[in-house]
Amino acid sequence: MSLYRVGLSRGMLSSFQRVMRGEGLHTSSAVQYEYIKVDKRGEKKNVGLIQLNRLKALNALCDGLVSEIGEALQEMETDTSIDAIVITGSERAFAAGADIAEMKDKSFQDCYARKFLSHWDIISKCPKPTIAAVNGFALGGGCEVAMMCDIIYAGEKAKFGQPEITLGTIPGAGGTQRLTRAIGKSKAMEMILTGEFMSAQEAEKAGLVSKVFPVEELVGEAIKLGERIGEFSQIAAAMCKEAVNMSDELPLSNGLLYEKKLFHSSFATDDKREGMTAFLEKRKPDFKDN
Numbered sequence: 001m002s003l004y005r006v007g008l009s010r011g012m013l014s015s016f017q018r019v020m021r022g023e024g025l026h027t028s029s030a031v032q033y034e035y036i037k038v039d040k041r042g043e044k045k046n047v048g049l050i051q052l053n054r055l056k057a058l059n060a061l062c063d064g065l066v067s068e069i070g071e072a073l074q075e076m077e078t079d080t081s082i083d084a085i086v087i088t089g090s091e092r093a094f095a096a097g098a099d100i101a102e103m104k105d106k107s108f109q110d111c112y113a114r115k116f117l118s119h120w121d122i123i124s125k126c127p128k129p130t131i132a133a134v135n136g137f138a139l140g141g142g143c144e145v146a147m148m149c150d151i152i153y154a155g156e157k158a159k160f161g162q163p164e165i166t167l168g169t170i171p172g173a174g175g176t177q178r179l180t181r182a183i184g185k186s187k188a189m190e191m192i193l194t195g196e197f198m199s200a201q202e203a204e205k206a207g208l209v210s211k212v213f214p215v216e217e218l219v220g221e222a223i224k225l226g227e228r229i230g231e232f233s234q235i236a237a238a239m240c241k242e243a244v245n246m247s248d249e250l251p252l253s254n255g256l257l258y259e260k261k262l263f264h265s266s267f268a269t270d271d272k273r274e275g276m277t278a279f280l281e282k283r284k285p286d287f288k289d290n
């Protein structure tokens, strides 16, 4: 029977084949990866770390790399020991964009018929809290991947940009939409229409980034943030994330209604009872994610 028919995606199949052939460089519990490294970090090993590892090309996001991010995220999603996920790159580059060599000869028909870039959506759809830890260049698709995460931490030398216009094209993985929502129309237009980069400090001031750290402390700080989030009820964290993300999709009255429904739903959880009981008993809550 075709492996596709038993539910394996194209990306999963390529990893599966690499495992069977004994190829690949970096291993998680079940899968070997060529373009990323995966690990579990934090005192309780409850923070998943995905490190882009295509250093020669400044982590340019070739198809294989994005597929592997998707596979690692799927694995971390189902791993109940993981509460939050950090995505990072190298000190020189988070990711310098989609792979220009791979795109150069692609036609409209290739893009349209094969739904080019559709598999990138898995990053924004991850139900667990995601943190982008950005050192170096986050350009084009790299900036877009960072913006698909819930929180962006930056190293003090990070550079953000949407330089697609310099290549005769436009952002295609959310840049025109997410950047505009994050920093407002005028700044987003200026970046997108000139291709100029924004420093970490400017990005923090503009609201694209929540905190800036010394380069060598960045990933550790992102892991600590994941650990802090992991102390709470993971059902509540997932509901918070879902409600905040809905603010991009819905008008205010519908967004408020959506929030209220989730708020009411949280009263069905043991964790809500535990959190409120612990407060009144003046003790630390013991959340069971239930």
Ligand code: HXC
Binding pocket: 056, 057, 058, 060, 061, 096, 097, 098, 099, 100, 101, 117, 137, 139, 140, 141, 142, 144, 163, 164, 167, 170, 171, 172, 173
């Ligand atoms: C393929 C890339 C790449 C990319 C860098 N490289 N960016 N390869 N795709 N996006 C490769 C270079 O070709 C080079 O390979 C090596 O990485 C090092 O890059 P240099 O240019 O030599 O480094 P440097 O002079 O330090 O300049 C760094 C840089 C520059 C400013 C980041 O590389 C750059 O401008 N890159 C392209 C940025 C960009 O336009 N991104 C948007 C892509 S379009 P060799 O083999 O020569 O050593 C995009 C579309 C998004 O993202 C749409 C939806 C996803």
